[in-house]
Amino acid sequence: MNDSYLKFVNSPLGGRVARSFGLPKPEVLRRYRADTPEFDGLIAIGAGRAPQLLDALADVVKSTGLTSVAHESAGLWIALANRHGLMTGRFEPTEPGAHARVAALVFDASGIEDSTQLDALYAFFHDTLRSLGKCGRIVVLGRTPETCDTPRQWTAQRALEGLVRSLGKEARRGITSNLIYVAPHAEHQLEGTLRFFLSARSAYVSGQVVRIDAGSGAVSNAVDWAQPLAGRHAVVTGAARGIGAAIASVLAAQGAQVIGIDIPSAHDALVDTMRPLAGTAxxxxxxxxxxxxxxxxxxxETGVDIFVHNAGITKDKTIAKMSEAAWHNVIDINLSAQERIDDALLAAGTLRDGGRIVCVSSISGIAGNLGQTNYAASKAGVIGRVQSMAPQLRARHITINAVAPGFIETQMTAKIPLTIREAGRRMNSMSQGGLPVDVAQTIAWLAQPASAGVTGQIVRVCGQSLLGA
Known part of the structure; x- marks a missing residue:
């Protein structure tokens, strides 16, 4: 589905009209393309007192090929980068009105232990934010508050969430802002998640908080980042079209052997989707x-490494007008079927140890929605099962996570009345709807072996929607 307004204001004529009338001008987001470099440009590094994640950050900078510059708050970075053989220099702020020259801002806040030490964040972002280019990336690294030793440290680390979400709303211009909490001894699990948030694959993921722990399996030192899912079998339900088809395509592009599942009436469409992916319908x-x-x-016979619960339906009515069948069908397909399928796969050992379960929830499951009591209940239930199952699956090194899409441009959203559709598009920090590929790329990150430290998480793919938490 096309966003006519987005296209118009980004045309020469539309741009002039937008400027003349003070209209919002959403940025055309930079999304991943196989024919362009995944990482390119300068990354500015900052840090608070006693930073603990700079070594892990250096590994990521080296593997991505980004060129780093150090803000004055990160004096330790210069010596560290030199030891790693990285090109580096001092950050020089961009003059007002000059062309922004920085692709990403990363701040290591892991050593901050008191609210008075948050001043370092102000100094870094005050100096650097105007130098960040369009569709740039902001990532703050911290320590998981629940693992902190003192109430003051917990307090200071929790404060990072408000900062990061506010930065996402202030920066605009297609810039994303996210926070990664790293538990003690989980530094080796950081790379996959940090790469995702620094790359164009996370174009519509902003204002999110991801926790990484060390208890869900090891990460290989030799990750093939071009084909991180090579040799793995992935199942996607509801794969015939829309978001499901996009998920299948991205997983296949990253090396997975994809198996698509859909209802019998969609068999021909499913075959058409699977055929170019060399997948199974x-x-x-x-x-x-x-x-x-x-x-x-x-x-x-093949076993499963990745299972994506994408299939779902809507039957919208206010609850006073909703039929019992409409309530039951939505709950059963969107939620109960996931429970039954996982029970069967886990009992039979079909889902291998070290596997990945990724569920598709919705922002409606977080914020609720008029006329969607059944749908919102089912999607909130998906969140509940992710959070409740994660500890149980840890012994088998299986992770379970969910993505919660906001307004995504699909055939389903194309049927929404125009005024509601436009509100859905504009009520987020990107001022536009997302694409199915945005959901798919997020799921692929959660499905990778390098995401072993991410489990029990709900990641919103909503452009930092103004609705919900």
Whole structure:
């Protein structure tokens, strides 16, 4: 679905009209393309007192090929970068009105132990933010508050969330701002997540807080970042079209052997989606009583490394006008079927140890929505099962996470009345809707072996929507 306003204001004529009338001008987001470098440009590094993650950060800068410059707050970075053989220099602020020259801002706040030490964040972002280019990246690294030794340290680390979310709303221009909390002894798990948030793959993910721990399996030292899912079997439900088809395509592009599942009536569309991916099409009604056993049996020979619960439906009515069937069908397909399928796969051992479960929730499950009590309840339930199952799956090194899309340009949102559709597009920090590929890239990051430290997380793909938490 096309966003006509976005296209118009980014044309020469539309740009002049927008400036003349003071109209908002959403940025055309820079998304990942296989024919362009994934990482390019300068990354400005800052740090608070006693930073603890600079070594891990140096590994990422080296592997991405980014050129780093150090803000005066990160004096330790110069010596560290030299030891790692990285090109580096001192940050020089851009003059007002000059062309911005920095692609990313990264601040290591892991050593901040008291609220009075937050001043270092002010100094860094006050000096650097105007130098950040369009579609730039802001990433703050901290320590998981729940692991902090003192109430003052917990307080200071928790303060980072308000800063990061506010930066995302102030920066605009397609810039994303995210926070990564790294638990003690989980530094080796940082690279996959930091690469995602620094790359164009996270174009519509902003204002998010991700926690990384050390208890969900090891990360190989030899990750093939071009094909991180090579040799893995991935299943995507609802894969015939829309977001499901995009998920299947991105997983295949990263090396996975993809198996798509959809209802029998969508079989032809599913085959058309799977054919160019060299994938397998399986027709199942996931809500059928025997579907879990049949799916487990169909996957038994190959086994499964990644299972993406994407299939879902809507039957919108206010609850006073909603039929019992509409309530039951949405809950059953969107939530209960996921529970039954996972039970079958885990009991049979079809989902391998070290596997990944990724569920598609929704911003409606966080904020609620008029006329969607059934849908919102089902998607909030998805969040609940992710959070409750993560500790249980830890012993098998299986991670479970969810993405919560906001307004995504699909056939479903194309049916929304124009005024509501425009509100959905503009009520976020990007002032536009996302694309199915934005959801797919986020799921692919969560599915990677390098995301072993990320589990029980809900990541919103909503352009930092103004709705919900």
């Amino acid at each position: 399986l027709s199942f009604d996931i809500a059928a009583d025997d579907a879990p056993a049949q799916i487990a049996a169909a996957l038994d």
